[in-house]
Amino acid sequence: xxxxxxxxxxxxxxxxxxxxxxxxxxxxxxxxxxxxxxxxxxxxxxxxxxxxxxxxxxxxxxxxxxxxxxxxxxxxxxxxxxxxxxxxxxxxxxxxxxxxxxxxxxxxxxxxxxxxxxxxxxxxxxxxxxxxxxxxxxxxxxxxxxxxxxxxxxxxxxxxxxxxxxxxxxxxxxxxxxxxxxxxxxxxxxxxxxxxxxxxxxxxxxxxxxxxxxxxxxxxxxxxxxxxxxxxxxxxxxxxxxxxxxxxxxxxxxxxxxxxxxxxxxxxxxxxxxxxxxxxxxxxxxxxxxxxxxxxxxxxxxxxxxxxxxxxxxxxxxxxxxxxxxxxxxxxxxxx
Numbered sequence: 001x002x003x004x005x006x007x008x009x010x011x012x013x014x015x016x017x018x019x020x021x022x023x024x025x026x027x028x029x030x031x032x033x034x035x036x037x038x039x040x041x042x043x044x045x046x047x048x049x050x051x052x053x054x055x056x057x058x059x060x061x062x063x064x065x066x067x068x069x070x071x072x073x074x075x076x077x078x079x080x081x082x083x084x085x086x087x088x089x090x091x092x093x094x095x096x097x098x099x100x101x102x103x104x105x106x107x108x109x110x111x112x113x114x115x116x117x118x119x120x121x122x123x124x125x126x127x128x129x130x131x132x133x134x135x136x137x138x139x140x141x142x143x144x145x146x147x148x149x150x151x152x153x154x155x156x157x158x159x160x161x162x163x164x165x166x167x168x169x170x171x172x173x174x175x176x177x178x179x180x181x182x183x184x185x186x187x188x189x190x191x192x193x194x195x196x197x198x199x200x201x202x203x204x205x206x207x208x209x210x211x212x213x214x215x216x217x218x219x220x221x222x223x224x225x226x227x228x229x230x231x232x233x234x235x236x237x238x239x240x241x242x243x244x245x246x247x248x249x250x251x252x253x254x255x256x257x258x259x260x261x262x263x264x265x266x267x268x269x270x271x272x273x274x275x276x277x278x279x280x281x282x283x284x285x286x287x288x289x290x291x292x293x294x295x296x297x298x299x300x301x302x303x304x305x306x307x308x309x310x311x312x313x314x315x316x317x318x319x320x321x322x323x324x325x326x327x328x329x330x331x332x333x334x335x336x
Contacts, residue, residue, distance in 0.1 A: 011045035012095055019043075021189055022150055024050055024067050024075035026157035030193050030207045036063075039087060042094070044102055050075055051094050053087060062090035066097055068109030072118045074156040078109050121155045121169055122148075132174040154185055161199040176218045183216055 020041040039062075040053040050067040063082035067075040079097060084090035101108075122139055124131060138144050158181065160166065169177040180202060184194065192205035192212075201215040230236040 012042050012051075012098060013045055015041040015043045015050065017041060020050065020052070023153045026154065026188050027067070027074060027076050028188075028193075030191050033191060034208055040091065042098070044098060048106070049098055049102055051098050053090050053094060054082075055087075056082060059083070061085065062087050064090050064094035064097070066094070066101060068101065069106065070114070071110045071112070072114055072116065072156055075153075076109075076111060078111075119155045119158055119160065119166075121151065121166055124170060125167055126171055130171050132171055135170050135174050151181065154181065158184060159194070159196060161197065176216070179218050180216050183214060187214075 017038070023043075035057055037055040037057060038052050039055055042051045043049065048068065052065050052067075054063045054065060055061075056063060059082075061082065062084040063080065064084075065077050066079045068078045070076050078101065081093065081097075084093065138148060158165075165177060168174070183203065187194075187203070187205045192207045195204040195206055195211075198204045201213045203214040203216070205212055205214065230239045
């Protein structure tokens with residue numbers, strides 16, 4: 001393989017899977033894992049093209065895929081070939097095709113199936129006085145260039161279903177929106193794809209094995225103020241106890257999501273589950289009502305209310321986010 005790389009008319013570099021996932025993993029169809037194994041990843045030195053060598057699990061032969069950026073700057077497949085008898089044969093042909101496509105203009109990679117402009121989180125859409133100070137640090141601080149390099153490829157694949165993501169990401173909603181990006185990237189890496197066009201809940205993820213919904217929230221300082229960071233160990237302990245671990249903040253954040261109407265006769269409702277990631281289920285109100293009526297004969301109304309409060313407090317799973325805390329509320333299922 002090293003000889004093949006050295007003999008190329010232009011530079012081809014091996015690419016780590018983690019780097020491929022950061023650049024183009026969001027384009028992967030989760031169902032592909034049932035058919036194909038990804039074996040090797042490569043990129044041209046200028047980053048215009050990405051290639052991978054694959055193994056077909058059904059036909060037991062080899063193939064390759066070349067990805068280039070479309071008009072929204074997203075890496076997507078531009079050419080595929082299969083039925084090679086060996087990995088070496090597949091790799092050799094891949095390098096040859098990379099050279100051919102590298103000589104083509106960027107416009108030849110466009111796919112003309114999405115009229116929307118490229119998503120851009122970082123070009124300011126508000127006055128500078130309104131920009132979140134942490135957002136400004138991310139954009140301008142040289143120490144955060146790596147984080148910027150991870151978010152920029154991701155943003156090309158992120159659909160703004162609410163219509164205000166960029167504005168909030170740059171201003172008062174930076175923490176909440178960053179938490180949503182983290183969840184988006186995490187579930188993509190776990191092999192899920194986001195269902196398009198869904199504003200409520202925040203995400204519906206699908207895979208070959210299960211579909212799930214996820215509503216995300218963060219615990220933020222009151223009135224969107226930036227808290228003063230503690231300077232001593234004692235102050236840090238008090239900060240963790242009184243802010244991040246504040247049960248009243250947690251319950252307030254959860255309640256605002258739980259009680260928010262999401263459509264005609266549909267709300268978030270508490271659900272008993274053994275999974276630590278199933279806090280609230282999104283159900284038709286009529287289904288929840290039938291279950292409540294069945295339980296009325298054995299449990300008093302006041303007792304049921306106390307049970308729901310206890311379950312809500314016990315099942316809230318808190319994860320640290322930048323400047324706040326995110327709570328998973330992810331168990332929405334169509335079959336509920």
